[in-house]
Amino acid sequence: MLLDALELVGIAAFAASGAVAAVRARLDVFGVIVLALTTALGGGIIRDVLLGVHPPAALVSWPYLAVAGVTGLVVFWFHPTVAKLRRAVLLLDAIGLGLFVTAGTTTALGLGAPPYAACLVGMTTGIGGGALRDVLLREIPLVLRREIYAVAALCGAVVVAFGDYLGLPAVPVTLVGSVVIVGLRLLALWRRWNAPVARKLDG
DSSP, rough: OOOHHHHHHHHHHHHHHHHHHHHHHHHHHHHHHHHHHHHHHHHHHHHHHTTTTOHHHHHOHHHHHHHHHHHHHHHHHHHHHHHHHHHHHHHHHHHHHHHHHHHHHHHHHHHHHHHHHHHHHHHHHHHHHHHHHHHHSSSSSSGGBBSSSSHHHHHHHHHHHHHHHHHHOOOHHHHHHHHHHHHHHHHHHHHHBOOOOOOOOOO
């Protein structure tokens, strides 16, 4: 029950980030809800499509859709207040990332995916929704622009895959993987770490 509740918190956080981006882009209420749903559920849908799970879990579990949709509406109507809660949203987003990545990795391993593939699927589960959001807004996805986001996700996925390889209990390994992701993400935000970028070409 606790993990389910935390997963819904993560969905709400992802939906809020998508809705805030939509409000800033001056989309109408329908567009805000679409961006909220896409950001919150897109990664999970991509995961299920890659793993051959049909229909995707996000489309058959009404709480996922309800939480994401309601969050989008709340942001639409109260976006000035939500904007002031930026640190809280970033914290919830980090928690959501940790839960989604580890759950995605565990699901992939459970369906027989090799460890390297499970890590990539887990990472995609966490970052896929945000990437789709940015593409819909005609922006370069945030995960490809310097921020320590996808790297943190991949580190947590590797922890889960390695724990599974060693035959360790799934629940503690999943929790450790989530803590690694959340810790790296928050530490990067606090220290303002960015991934290195290539130097500009002359001319």
